[in-house]
Amino acid sequence: MSSKAVKSVKGLGIFKKQGLFDKGVGALLPEAYKKFYKEWRLTEPTAVHYIPEEGKWKRDELTGEVIPIQNIPLPLSYPKEHNNHLWGGEAVVQGFQIRDKFRRRVPHFWVPVLKRSVVHTEVLNKFFSVIVTDRTIRLINSNYGFDHYLLKTPACDLKSLLALSLKRKILKELDAGCPLYKNQPEIQSRLLNKYGKYLEAYTSEEIDWYGYSYTEACNRIQKQMEEGEKKVPLKYIYRAELIDKLRAAKLEEAMSQSLKSSQSGLDATWLRKMNPFGKKRET
Amino acid sequence: MWKNATFLLKTASKEVPSLCGTPFLQQVRTTYILKRRFPTQLHKKGGQPKKLRSRHYVYDLVKDTTTEKQPNIDVILTDFVEGYGNAGEKISVNSQFAYNNLLVPGLAVYASPENIEKYKDQIEALADKQTYSSANAALTLKTLSRMTLSVVMNKDHPWTLQPWHIKTSFRKCGYVVPEDAIALPEKSITGPNMDSEGKEFYVIVTINNTEKVNVRCRLHHWSTEIVDRIPYVDKFWENPTEPIYSEFTDVLQTIPPKITKLKD
Structure with missing residues (x-):
């Protein structure tokens, strides 16, 4: 209790910048999505483009001075196309090369080698033609299959929206008990045995919210809310209010009318009385 | 097969937004492991890393994994x-x-x-599926069963066909076949006999003491005297012929014919 108070007191007078999930539609996003977002964007991915030094300290070879080891990752960039590919953790590195002792540094982009190949998911029972890197294939091989690779690898290493949405589809399929193999119970049970262990890390809601980009998630929740609330036209509300008032005044006609806005016979009875093919009224 | 996975995702659920644009082109396309040439400044324990300067973006290539041998x-x-x-x-x-x-x-x-x-x-x-004595056995079997072996025998001196004749004929075509792997049909073939010139017979070759294959052979006569030699026939295997003995017909019909060019 006391620590909480101290915290709140300490926070006084300090302007806290609003984050993605503090304002607007982002604030409405469920905890399940925030968990995924943390795994995707706020976790340090595995070092692909540099070899991290091990240990806490190292000694300078010449002077014997002790220096702490601090691994600062290389800044990486991801072109928007990478969301349609599977790069397996690789990225574009922008930097400089010094090609000669007496030359000025030269800007350089290190871009992964991309090639089109085929991946096969056992759970979805589908072959996909996708653009991959050699590293992706190597990771698939070392994980004994594409499904294992997707399910084992955290979102920060999969990175691309294609991989993440495939992972969500696979997780959903497994969570539903592989309805695709309804007619082959042997394969169904084998798949659930093989991949069922990966479901332990997620709840159904987390699976439902897995692998969406921030904008996609915002759009989704907005759509959900719009569908959730039913809009009742104001005329029904006013009509019900009026009948209420008339009833209070104990008018006979009002007693027979229903109060509910939805049952307000207006649309049904009024339309039924209409006869478009009847005699034309003289005006 | 699906042409593109993005197509599937777009049509199936419209979850991935369309992210098409100009391809990211660069001159050099390699997979690489880099190292900073100039080390970054140390930051305080538990503190924020210091701002990177331009020199911290100067990298040296440590290893290029695309040029390495695949394990x-x-x-x-x-x-x-x-x-x-x-x-x-x-x-x-x-x-x-x-x-x-x-x-x-x-x-x-x-x-x-x-x-x-x-x-x-x-x-x-x-195991009940067809198995072979070695990985290359099937390939050898297929090759041998599709060939027509030319067996050239003497036109002047009498002979009876022996396995070593066949071995030599195989060697001329570039196949090393041990003598004990060759079996001749029961009815012996003798010569010189100009009636059997250019006619067919078969031999049985055993691969790794397990697989047996019938090889189609054609008999030719050859003389050391240039005058006595039979004129050269180009692509003799394309000319239709008949077996030396009528007993060979059944076996020869089971051997697939050699196809050198496809008919229109």
Whole structure:
């Protein structure tokens, strides 16, 4: 209790910048999505483009001075196309090369080698033609299959929206008990045995919210809310209010009318009385 | 097969936004491991890392993984693969080859601990499928059964056909066949006999003491005297002929004919 108070007191007078999930539609996003977002964007991915030094300290070879080891990752960039590919953790590195002792540094982009190949998911029972890197294939091989690779690898290493949405589809399929193999119970049970262990890390809601980009998630929740609330036209509300008032005044006609806005016979009875093919009224 | 996975996702659920644009083009395309030439400044324990300066973006290439040799991986074959092995066999092949030609087409599975356990029992079940004495046996069998062997015998001196004649004829075509692997038909062929010139017979070759294959042969006569020689026939295997003895007809008909050019 006391620590909480101290915290709140300490926070006084300090302007806290609003984050993605503090304002607007982002604030409405469920905890399940925030968990995924943390795994995707706020976790340090595995070092692909540099070899991290091990240990806490190292000694300078010449002077014997002790220096702490601090691994600062290389800044990486991801072109928007990478969301349609599977790069397996690789990225574009922008930097400089010094090609000669007496030359000025030269800007350089290190871009992964991309090639089109085929991946096969056992759970979805589908072959996909996708653009991959050699590293992706190597990771698939070392994980004994594409499904294992997707399910084992955290979102920060999969990175691309294609991989993440495939992972969500696979997780959903497994969570539903592989309805695709309804007619082959042997394969169904084998798949659930093989991949069922990966479901332990997620709840159904987390699976439902897995692998969406921030904008996609915002759009989704907005759509959900719009569908959730039913809009009742104001005329029904006013009509019900009026009948209420008339009833209070104990008018006979009002007693027979229903109060509910939805049952307000207006649309049904009024339309039924209409006869478009009847005699034309003289005006 | 789906042309593109993005197409599937777009049509199926419209979850991935359309992210098409100009391709990211660069002159050099390599997979690389880099190292900073100038180390970054140290930051305080538990503090924020210091701002990177321009010199911290100067990188040296440590290793380029695309130019390295691909490591071999172990796979278990689920079917007979020509030149690689029988079903249930564990082989070590280049990882890229294994992925493209064995794993994706479903001819093999990864040699994971579960699969090794699983296929231990299945080897016996798979044994009733056709197996071969070695990985190359099937290929040899196919090649031998499709060839027409030219057996050239003497026109002047009498002879009876022996396995070593066939061995020599094979050697002339570039096949090394041991003598004990060759068996001749029961009815012996003798000569010189100009009636059997250009006519067919067969020999039986045994591969690795297991697989037996009938090889189509054609008899030719040859003389050391240039005047006595029979004129040269170009592409003799394309000319229709008949067996030396009518007893050979049944066997010769089972051997697939040699096809050098496809008919229109």
